Amino acid sequence: MGGDKTKIILSITPPLLIIILLFYGGIFYGLVQSLGYQPAIGKYEINFDAYYNILFSERYAKLFWTGLALNLWVSFVSTFLAAVLALFAALAIRKTFFGKTVCNFIYSLNLPMPHLVVAVGIIFVFSQSGLLARMLAQLNIIASPGDFPVLVKDKYGVGIILAYIWKESAFFFIILMSVLQSLGENFEELAQSLGANRWQRFRYVILPLVMPSLFSASIIVFAFSFGAYEVPALLGVIYPQMLPVMAFEFFLNPDLNARSEGMALSIIIALIVMILVIFYFWLTQTRIRKD
Numbered sequence: 001m002g003g004d005k006t007k008i009i010l011s012i013t014p015p016l017l018i019i020i021l022l023f024y025g026g027i028f029y030g031l032v033q034s035l036g037y038q039p040a041i042g043k044y045e046i047n048f049d050a051y052y053n054i055l056f057s058e059r060y061a062k063l064f065w066t067g068l069a070l071n072l073w074v075s076f077v078s079t080f081l082a083a084v085l086a087l088f089a090a091l092a093i094r095k096t097f098f099g100k101t102v103c104n105f106i107y108s109l110n111l112p113m114p115h116l117v118v119a120v121g122i123i124f125v126f127s128q129s130g131l132l133a134r135m136l137a138q139l140n141i142i143a144s145p146g147d148f149p150v151l152v153k154d155k156y157g158v159g160i161i162l163a164y165i166w167k168e169s170a171f172f173f174i175i176l177m178s179v180l181q182s183l184g185e186n187f188e189e190l191a192q193s194l195g196a197n198r199w200q201r202f203r204y205v206i207l208p209l210v211m212p213s214l215f216s217a218s219i220i221v222f223a224f225s226f227g228a229y230e231v232p233a234l235l236g237v238i239y240p241q242m243l244p245v246m247a248f249e250f251f252l253n254p255d256l257n258a259r260s261e262g263m264a265l266s267i268i269i270a271l272i273v274m275i276l277v278i279f280y281f282w283l284t285q286t287r288i289r290k291d
Contacts, residue, residue, distance in 0.1 A: 034050050036260050050263065078161045082165045083169075083214055090176035094180045122159050128148045136148060164225050191205045
């Protein structure tokens with residue numbers, strides 16, 4: 001028995017060490033640089049100047065707070081709309097009918113699809129040079145593709161929101177379908193026998209039962225969309241930039257004096273995402289104790 005435990009420990013130790021080295025080592029390296037320690041350019045003094053510059057300086061503060069507002073807007077709206085869309089899709093598909101398996105497959109198809117591919121799909125369909133604009137122009141609904149609304153690379157992040165709704169609604173859908181199928185229809189049938197109409201059954205029976213899982217999934221999606229880079233980089237504008245794109249631009253700056261600000265911004269993003277993850281685990285543990 002003891003030998004089996006030793007084998008298990010020895011087998012998982014190397015990958016754990018690699019994960020710890022890469023993850024925590026990267027965080028430590030970024031934290032040190034965000035505090036101004038950059039021997040490559042002769043900076044050895046530890047300070048919080050980079051954080052002050054990002055949050056309050058005339059040069060960077062407006063960029064940061066505008067980017068933070070855009071981050072919160074995109075993350076909240078895309079998470080909310082993806083959750084609502086998935087909830088109604090799950091409610092529509094949960095009952096047995098001809099073609100249910102096909103509907104499940106089609107709706108879940110984009111779950112394994114990379115976000116980068118989804119972003120390219122948004123450009124292909126919703127940009128002014130995309131399929132939808134050209135189709136509407138061919139039907140004389142709009143005079144030319146250039147008259148199509150700017151939905152990609154717009155300052156309100158509509159294209160980014162569309163990409164996250166398209167991608168993350170499948171994640172919500174899988175979770176909600178598993179919850180609804182595990183609950184069955186007994187609660188709803190009981191409420192119906194007591195005279196509850198369809199809206200009342202949804203409002204007072206179904207929604208309270210799925211809300212804990214829906215809320216937990218929303219925290220995960222919000223945290224991911226808040227810290228993700230590839231979709232905002234491809235579909236976003238130069239100003240305002242979402243924070244991950246802004247941090248990467250700092251990092252690419254050939255002037256290494258800007259590296260501390262980029263690292264400070266990355267640490268701020270990581271802290272916000274970490275707080276959301278900790279809240280998610282706390283919520284999960286609270287639910288387990290109640291159950």
